[in-house]
Each structure stands twice: as C-alpha cells, then as structure tokens.
Amino acid sequence: MKVKVINKSKHGLPQYQTAAAAGLDLNANLDQDIELKPLERVLVPTGLFMELPVGFEAQIRPRSGLAFKHGLSVLNSPGTIDADYRGEVKVLLVNLSNEPFVVKDGERVAQMVIARHEQIQWEEVALLEDSERAAGGFGSTGK
Numbered sequence: 001m002k003v004k005v006i007n008k009s010k011h012g013l014p015q016y017q018t019a020a021a022a023g024l025d026l027n028a029n030l031d032q033d034i035e036l037k038p039l040e041r042v043l044v045p046t047g048l049f050m051e052l053p054v055g056f057e058a059q060i061r062p063r064s065g066l067a068f069k070h071g072l073s074v075l076n077s078p079g080t081i082d083a084d085y086r087g088e089v090k091v092l093l094v095n096l097s098n099e100p101f102v103v104k105d106g107e108r109v110a111q112m113v114i115a116r117h118e119q120i121q122w123e124e125v126a127l128l129e130d131s132e133r134a135a136g137g138f139g140s141t142g143k
C-alpha cells in the first residue's frame with residue numbers, strides 16, 4: 001500500500017528493519033539533543049507529514065529495547081495518527097527510569113504501525129444479549 005508523505009526531516013523515511021516487521025522506526029528530528037529527566041515527557045518532532053488512506057490509522061508505539069534498557073516509553077501509547085491529520089507526526093516520549101536519558105537527533109525513538117480500523121454507527125438498544133462472561137472482568141476468571 002502506498003502512503004503519501006512529505007519528509008521535512010534531515011533523515012530518510014522510516015523503514016521496516018526486517019522483511020516482515022510490523023513497525024516502521026521513527027527518527028527524532030532535532031536541532032539539538034534533549035535531556036529527559038526521570039518522569040519528564042517531551043514531544044519529539046519527526047519532520048514527517050502523512051496522508052493516510054481513509055480507514056487506516058497509524059499507531060505510535062514504544063521500542064522494547066529502549067523501554068527495557070532505559071525505561072523510555074510513549075506516554076500515550078499507542079498514539080493515534082488519524083487519516084485526516086496533516087500536521088507533523090510527533091512522538092510523546094516519557095522517561096520512566098530514575099536516570100536522565102538524552103534523545104539525540106536521528107535516534108530511532110519509537111515505531112509506527114499502520115493499521116486498518118472501522119468507524120461504527122451506534123445502534124441504541126434497551127437490552128444486550130446474554131453471554132458466558134456477562135459483566136465479569138478485572139480478574140473474574142481467577143489468576
């Protein structure tokens with residue numbers, strides 16, 4: 001599937017790192033490094049502007065290596081890029097470790113998965129059909 005993109009960053013377009021990867025790694029596009037102190041958050045620009053086909057969204061997710069090694073996450077994970085968004089794609093990074101983390105220009109800070117989604121029409125009713133689970137949740141089936 002082709003997706004229209006404008007790349008205003010200093011970097012190449014995000015790439016799949018392996019043939020069957022789900023996520024495209026997103027590069028930070030920075031004029032200078034950003035130091036993220038413990039529990040600080042920052043909106044990291046990518047320099048990318050996209051036009052997703054209607055019926056698709058992009059999800060911005062953490063990279064597990066950065067999460068495991070440095071406690072770096074995407075605060076609103078998965079961030080949602082709407083098909084009608086024409087602004088710059090940004091990554092809301094948060095440092096959940098107790099050490100500062102320096103985000104550098106060009107660093108692959110997060111990954112982006114393009115996914116199909118539905119839009120629904122509500123059908124308001126008075127009763128819902130019975131089910132095995134009924135209202136059980138939050139550990140109702142045991143450990």
Ligand SMILES: O=c1ccn([C@H]2C[C@H](O)[C@@H](COP(=O)(O)OP(=O)(O)OP(=O)(O)O)O2)c(=O)[nH]1
Pocket residue numbers: 060076078079080081082083085088089090091092
């Ligand atoms: O991690 C993210 C999340 C969102 N966006 C952009 C694309 C998205 O289409 C738009 C709006 O995102 P969202 O709907 O999550 O934001 P909101 O807080 O509900 O604001 P709005 O009122 O603008 O929808 O912001 C990003 O660039 N990165």
